[in-house]
Amino acid sequence: MEHILSILIFFPLLAGILGFVVDKEVAKAYGISVAAVEFLLSLWLWASFDTNYAGMQFNEFAPIISQFGISYNLGVDGISLFIVLMSTLITLLGIILLDEDKIANMKNMIISLLFLEMTMVGVFLSLDAIIFYLFWELSLVPMLYIIGAWGGPTRVYAAVKFFLYTFAGSLVMLVGLLAIAYLYHLEAGVWTFNLLDWYQLDLSVGLQFWLFLALFAGFAIKVPMFPFHTWLPHAHGQAPTIGSVILAAVLLKMGTYGFVRFSLPLFPDAxxxxxxxxxxxxxxxxxxxxxxxxxxxxxxxxxxxxxxxHMGIIMIGVFAMNAEDLGGSI
Structure with missing residues (x-):
């Protein structure tokens, strides 16, 4: 199947947009159908994945802003494959278990979950740092709405704290990503945000350290690592059940995925x-x-x-720096 990665990303988006014209009486059934198709697509991706090849597969590439090396660049490997599977499965199960008696506006909830699924899958399949960052930031919007619209009595406080923490960390991370692109430009003479090209950079330990800290700000808050974890109890406590499930099962893993995909290969010495x-x-x-x-x-x-x-256990595994522990963390 051609462009399977793009289909996985944008099918929930298209379905979410079409959801605005779906009758509210069948909104849940519509959501289950869409999520089931998305899960089946991810199963097809798994079945078609070549386990004997260690590199990126199903690559898709299209330039967006060529002079700055920004491109629509997708790929999947053994790290991202199963996180995508988990994301689509959790979304499907979450929609199935939604209680129509407790959700005031089921239609809007379904649309929000489909948009959120699009951003999660996009994060795990992006190989361009700017596209990765866009999906990373866009994931805040539907989750913010889910907490704010269907949360508990102090949902506004929880939603604002969730947004401020994660957005602040993401801004520092963006500075780090732009700095890496600039350093690549100095070394190679061209601009690129292609993560696979960045892997070829030979940075000094000092530069690695500061860039590690910049990306650490975004990833550590998302994990969340101590002492940046204080937003999570509020978000979990005030979010509706489906919001808590997706937070715990998928969104927190975006942080550890960032460490594995960016920090370890880009800054090995640091x-x-x-x-x-x-x-x-x-x-x-x-x-x-x-x-x-x-x-x-x-x-x-x-x-x-x-x-x-349990995210602490995963982080210990990631930074144990051996294949067995890293594989277990993933």
Whole structure:
């Protein structure tokens, strides 16, 4: 199937737009149908994936702004494949389990979830840093709406805190991405935001360190790592159940995916130097937030703090710097 990656990204978007004209009485059935097709497409991608080839597959490329090297560049490998599968499966199950008696406007909820699915899949399939960043930022919009429209009594506070934390970190990350593109331009004489080209950069340890910190701001807040985790209990606690599920199951993984896709290969020396710092923060995450989770009486808060705890285990695996632990983290 040609352009399968583009179909996976934009099918939920198109379906979400068409959802505006769907009768509200059949909105949930429509959402289930769309999510089921999306999941089947991801299964086809898995079935067609060549496990004997280690590079990117199903590549799609089209220049957007050639003079700055910005392109529509997609690809999938063993890292992103199963995260895409997880994203489509969780979205399908979440829509199936939506309670029509508790969701005031099911039609808008379905549209929001389909838009959110588009952004999640886009993040995991993008190989151009600008396109990656656009999908990364766009994922805030539907989740912000889901929390703000269907959340609990303090949903506005939770939504604003979620937005401010993640958006602030993303701005610092954007500065880092632009700096990498500039450094590549200085070295190669051309502009590019192609992540695979960036892997060829030979950066000094000092530059790697500062760029690592810039991207760390965006990824660590999304994970979220201690002490940047304080937005998550509010978002989890006030979000509707489907929002909590997608936060815990998919959106938090975007942070660890960023470390694996960007930080480790782009800044190998800095990553090694930062191992003690990352591991200490991760151990605090595992122990401290697990203890806090035990003290909670609200199940959503338990899930929120336990999610931070298990993300700490994943971060330890990522920065253990060996194939077995990294594979287990993924």
């Amino acid at each position: 990553s090694v130097e930062m191992i003690p710092f990352i591991v200490v923060l991760s151990i605090i995450m595992v122990i401290y937030t697990a203890m806090v989770a035990f003290a909670q009486k609200d199940m959503k808060q338990v899930i929120a703090y336990s999610s931070v705890s």
